Amino acid sequence: MDWFNSVDATYQAQVREINESNRAWMDARFAAFDARMDAFEAKIEAKLETGLSGFRTEMSRFRSEMIFWMFGFWTATVLPLAALVLALNGAFTR
Numbered sequence: 337m338d339w340f341n342s343v344d345a346t347y348q349a350q351v352r353e354i355n356e357s358n359r360a361w362m363d364a365r366f367a368a369f370d371a372r373m374d375a376f377e378a379k380i381e382a383k384l385e386t387g388l389s390g391f392r393t394e395m396s397r398f399r400s401e402m403i404f405w406m407f408g409f410w411t412a413t414v415l416p417l418a419a420l421v422l423a424l425n426g427a428f429t430r
Contacts, residue, residue: 422428
């Protein structure tokens, strides 16, 4: 009976050693995966920031262009209306 107990203890020790080895291997794999994910996230954030910078520049240019066109359309609307009001009030007649 003692022989069975010693064999069982030996197998338990071997299984424990294998489990600890597997756990250390998995911890190393997870650490490597975390490092790769951190690098990937940093790369994505850098590209996103670059894209947003370009987007901001483009939106600034678009805003300036829109203000120019809005002023042009406003002028093209107000001047004829002012002339119409003056004409209806008799400013162009003697």
